[in-house]
Each structure stands twice: as structure tokens, then as C-alpha cells.
Amino acid sequence: MANLEALTFALVALFSFLLWRVLYSCWVLPIRAYRKLAINGFSGPPPSFPLGNIVEMKKTAKIKSCSSSLTVSNDIHSSVFPYFAQWQKSYGKVFMYWLGTEPFLYIADPEFLKKISSGVMGKSWGKPNVFKYDRKPMFGDGLVMVEGDDWVRHRHVITPAFSPSNLKAMSSMMVETTRSMLDRWTNLINSGKSEIEIEHEIVSTAGEIIAKTSFGMNIKSGKTVFKKLRTMQETLFKSSRYVGVPFGKYMCLGQNLEAERLGKEIDALLLSIIMERKRSMAENGGGQEQQNLLGVLLAEKHVDGQKGRKLSMSELVDECKTFFFGGHETTALAITWSLLLLAVHPMWQHELREEIKQVIGDDDIDATTVARLKKMGWVMNEVLRLYPTAPNVQRQVRGDIRVDQDSVIPDGTNIWIDVVAMHHDHEFWGEDVNQFNPERFKEDLHGGCQNKMGYLPFGFGGRMCVGRNLSAMEYKIVMSLILTRFSFSLSPNYTHDPSVMLSLRPMQGLPLIMRPL
Numbered sequence: 003m004a005n006l007e008a009l010t011f012a013l014v015a016l017f018s019f020l021l022w023r024v025l026y027s028c029w030v031l032p033i034r035a036y037r038k039l040a041i042n043g044f045s046g047p048p049p050s051f052p053l054g055n056i057v058e059m060k061k062t063a064k065i066k067s068c069s070s071s072l073t074v075s076n077d078i079h080s081s082v083f084p085y086f087a088q089w090q091k092s093y094g095k096v097f098m099y100w101l102g103t104e105p106f107l108y109i110a111d112p113e114f115l116k117k118i119s120s121g122v123m124g125k126s127w128g129k130p131n132v133f134k135y136d137r138k139p140m141f142g143d144g145l146v147m148v149e150g151d152d153w154v155r156h157r158h159v160i161t162p163a164f165s166p167s168n169l170k171a172m173s174s175m176m177v178e179t180t181r182s183m184l185d186r187w188t189n190l191i192n193s194g195k196s197e198i199e200i201e202h203e204i205v206s207t208a209g210e211i212i213a214k215t216s217f218g219m220n221i222k223s224g225k226t227v228f229k230k231l232r233t234m235q236e237t238l239f240k241s242s243r244y245v246g247v248p249f250g251k252y253m254c255l256g257q258n259l260e261a262e263r264l265g266k267e268i269d270a271l272l273l274s275i276i277m278e279r280k281r282s283m284a285e286n287g288g289g290q291e292q293q294n295l296l297g298v299l300l301a302e303k304h305v306d307g308q309k310g311r312k313l314s315m316s317e318l319v320d321e322c323k324t325f326f327f328g329g330h331e332t333t334a335l336a337i338t339w340s341l342l343l344l345a346v347h348p349m350w351q352h353e354l355r356e357e358i359k360q361v362i363g364d365d366d367i368d369a370t371t372v373a374r375l376k377k378m379g380w381v382m383n384e385v386l387r388l389y390p391t392a393p394n395v396q397r398q399v400r401g402d403i404r405v406d407q408d409s410v411i412p413d414g415t416n417i418w419i420d421v422v423a424m425h426h427d428h429e430f431w432g433e434d435v436n437q438f439n440p441e442r443f444k445e446d447l448h449g450g451c452q453n454k455m456g457y458l459p460f461g462f463g464g465r466m467c468v469g470r471n472l473s474a475m476e477y478k479i480v481m482s483l484i485l486t487r488f489s490f491s492l493s494p495n496y497t498h499d500p501s502v503m504l505s506l507r508p509m510q511g512l513p514l515i516m517r518p519l
């Protein structure tokens with residue numbers, strides 16, 4: 003009898019403890035955070051428990067509109083992030099909103115961003131814990147997700163992989179892979195099919211490029227990883243989710259388990275590729291193998307002769323996934339959006355072709371020659387301004403950040419930086435903000451933006467994109483090859499529907515009418 007009483011007591015105590023833990027983290031902590039933020043002067047749309055502002059976000063997102071090819075408007079903020087555009091009208095460019103019980107500080111004010119970020123080092127920023135579960139199968143603990151001293155160590159190992167000599171070594175592979183895509187287009191046109199679905203073509207070619215240049219993978223393995231990553235991305239980010247809602251991950255259990263399964267399969271494939279490369283490096287004594295990203299990550303010594311700091315096997319797998327995803331999609335979409343804008347502005351197609359003729363002439367298209375294409379650089383910058391393929395940047399505050407005398411951003415607050423809003427803000431860019439005008443980058447790396455923090459296609463501070471030089475080279479090589487072989491115009495079947503699925507993409511593809519030159 004006494005034993006039964008003791009057991010009942012223990013069970014009641016355990017249940018009460020668990021209930022308290024759940025209430026504490028789902029109710030007490032968020033209320034405390036809410037009060038702290040209010041005291042510091044941050045307000046926003048009133049949240050409800052336990053969904054925060056998610057219902058309103060989903061409702062507003064449903065009314066978004068797409069337009070036919072006759073009207074390609076670059077004024078995209080209110081269709082890409084309709085809820086933020088609406089809240090901005092009531093609360094300004096800095097406000098609080100809630101994903102479930104997680105507070106987010108929304109920032110679309112470059113001056114405010116400058117103020118709060120100037121004293122924070124790259125390693126001191128956190129990445130929102132609330133997204134980590136979601137993004138784990140995609141990026142693991144790769145450079146995009148790690149924090150603190152681990153981030154410093156990863157960044158140190160990875161940076162040399164993007165040295166100019168390594169980039170140069172990749173350029174011939176890029177030319178070869180792009181040429182085979184263009185040959186395929188020529189065959190399609192010769193067989194009477196002049197309308198080509200460009201987004202799909204470019205994204206898969208960029209996937210092939212990163213597979214070959216980064217990992218020396220054969221096409222078959224590259225395509226397998228690429229297909230699984232794409233399925234995982236659609237599983238995780240295409241449909242509605244309940245990020246930040248207590249027990250939200252159980253509401254989408256099927257999706258999450260599927261993503262986890264795909265993540266494990268990709269890990270296994272990448273691990274076998276890494277092991278194979280390690281074996282071949284041991285047999286051949288390194289040398290040539292350093293010429294791709296994986297070779298550099300595995301090398302005992304970096305190109306500058308310094309002893310490399312090593313990553314563990316699981317860290318290597320995560321970095322490979324990060325490169326694979328980060329390395330192809332953003333660049334491919336930058337090229338895709340460029341082809342859309344050049345289709346709508348044939349004058350710029352002509353300008354770029356003339357530049358290629360004058361600057362490269364009969365020389366080979368490679369890393370050195372494309373680096374001289376200045377106008378193409380302006381076009382890339384302008385495209386990434388109007389259609390930033392990484393449309394937002396997220397942080398989590400580790401330790402209070404003082405804003406001014408009266409206000410701090412409390413430890414643990416998540417930050418959502420709306421890059422699309424800042425790139426389309428007429429206050430900083432002027433009245434022609436939504437016009438495609440590459441010349442605004444002629445004299446100024448920031449395109450004449452009134453505030454340097456108002457142009458952030460590759461992020462900011464110490465955590466700025468590590469692959470930006472690689473992506474500029476790939477962009478120029480692929481664009482030069484396309485422009486010298488084809489002219490193009492927009493298909494009447496195009497529907498302008500820029501949407502975010504992690505990256506900013508034309509959700510209904512990009513059909514173009516291609517004509518050989």
C-alpha cells in the first residue's frame with residue numbers, strides 16, 4: 003500500500019514538473035519577453051497564444067497576386083512579404099511580431115541595423131534556435147548555422163577554398179558544363195521547340211557545376227544529391243508550417259520525418275564521396291586534389307602552406323551540404339532573374355553582348371577574362387537589388403544589445419532583416435527604386451543607396467557570404483556564354499510570381515523564347 007502511494011506521489015510530482023516546464027517555456031518565458039520588449043519601446047501587431055501572428059500571416063499571404071507577362075513589375079515587396087508590407091504601414095520599419103511563442107524583431111531600417119550591428123562581431127551573433135530544427139537536414143551544423151568559436155574555426159578552414167587560384171581552377175569546368183546546356187538548347191530549337199523553361203535548366207546546370215567543381219562528383223551522384231535536396235526543400239518550405247508554435251513540429255510530423263530521412267540519405271552519400279576522396283588523396287599525396295573545395299577542406303596544409311585546422315567527419319558532411327545547397331541555388335536564381343530582366347530590356351542584352359565582344363573578343367571565356375566585364379557586374383548587382391535571391395537574413399541576439407540610452411534588444415530576441423524591403427525603399431534609393439537601372443552601380447558599389455546598410459545581397463559584417471566571388475565568376479561565365487549564342491524574349495506563357503521558398507524564385511518558372519545568334 004505504502005509503495006503504491008509512493009508511486010502515485012512520484013507520478014503526480016513528475017507530471018506536475020513536466021506541466022510546469024511546458025507552461026514555463028510556452029507561457030511564462032514569452033510573457034516575460036513580451037514585457038521586456040514593450041518596456042524597451044518595441045511594439046507590433048498583437049500576438050495571440052499559442053500561434054503568435056501566424057494566422058494573420060497565412061491569411062494575408064493567401065491574397066497575394068501574380069501577374070501575366072505583359073506587366074512585369076519589380077515592385078515586389080508587397081507580394082513577396084504581404085504581411086510585413088501591411089504591418090510596416092502601421093508600425094514602421096522596426097517592429098515586433100511573433101512566430102508562435104517566439105518574438106522576432108523585424109528590421110527594414112538600414113540606419114537601425116547599422117546602429118545595432120556595429121558593435122557585434124561575426125562570432126557573437128546567434129542564428130535563431132527556432133529555425134535550427136527545420137534547417138538541420140539541409141545545412142546541419144555547417145557554416146551557415148554554427149555560432150561562436152565553432153563559427154570562427156569553420157570560417158578559417160573554409161575561406162581558403164575560395165582563393166583566386168582555386169576559383170580559376172574551377173572555371174573550365176563551368177564553361178564545359180554550360181556549353182553542354184547550350185548545345186541541348188540548340189537541339190531543342192532545331193527540333194522546332196524555341197520556348198525553353200529556363201529556371202529549371204539553369205538550376206540543374208548550376209547543381210552540376212557545384213557537384214563537379216566542389217566535390218569532383220560524377221554526374222550521377224551529383225544528380226542524386228541534387229534531387230534529394232530539392233525534394234527536401236519542397237518538403238520543408240513549400241507548405242504551411244508552424245515554426246515557433248509549442249509542439250509545432252508534431253503538427254507536420256510526416257513532413258519532418260521525410261526531411262530527416264532525405265537528410266540521412268544525403269549524409270550517407272556525401273560521406274562515401276569524402277571517404278573515397280580521402281583514400282585517393284592518401285594514394286596520390288594530395289597535390290592536384292586540392293583544386294576543388296572538398297580537396298581544400300581535406301588538405302592537411304592550405305595553399306599558403308599553413309597547417310590547416312581540421313573539421314571532423316560529420317562537420318565535413320555538413321559543410322558539403324551547405325556548399326551544395328548554398329553554392330548552386332542562389333547563383334542559379336540570380337542568373338534566372340537576370341535573364342528575365344534582360345528579356346524585358348533587350349537594350350541591355352545588346353549592351354552586354356557589345357561589352358563581351360570588346361573586352362573578351364576571341365579570347366577564351368574564363369575566370370580572368372570575365373573578371374573584366376564591368377557592365378555585367380552592374381547588371382548582377384542591380385538584379386540582386388531588385389530580386390535578392392537571399393531575401394532575408396536572420397539572427398538571434400546572444401547577450402543584450404544596447405540600441406540607445408533608453409532601449410536594449412534583450413538577449414534571445416530573434417531578428418528578421420527584410421532585405422527585399424530595404425532594396426525597394428524609395429526613401430534610400432529614390433523615386434526610380436523599382437526600375438531596372440544597372441547604371442546606378444557605375445560609380446558606386448552600393449548603387450547610390452543613401453545608407454550602405456541598405457544594400458545587402460550577400461549579408462553583412464563578419465558573416466558576409468563566403469562564396470560571393472565564386473558566384474560572381476560563375477554568373478559572368480554562364481551569362482557570357484548564353485549571351486554570345488542566343489538572343490531571347492519573354493514567352494507569353496510567363497506568369498510573374500516571385501515567391502520565397504528559402505530563396506527568392508519565379509514560382510511558376512521562366513519560359514523564354516530563345517533564338518540562336
Ligand code: HEM
Pocket residue numbers: 145146147157324325328329330332333336386390391392395396458459460461462464465466467468469470472473
Ligand atoms: C548570388 C549568389 C549568392 C547569394 C545572393 C548569397 C547570399 C548569402 C547571404 C545573404 C549570406 C549571409 C547569411 C547570413 O548572414 O545569415 C550568405 C552566407 C553564406 N553563403 Fe552565400 N550567397 C550566394 C552564393 C554562395 C555560394 C556560391 C556559396 C558557396 C559555394 C555560398 C555559401 C555561403 C556560406 C557558407 C555562407 C555562410 C557564411 C557565414 O555565416 O560565415 N554562397 N550568402
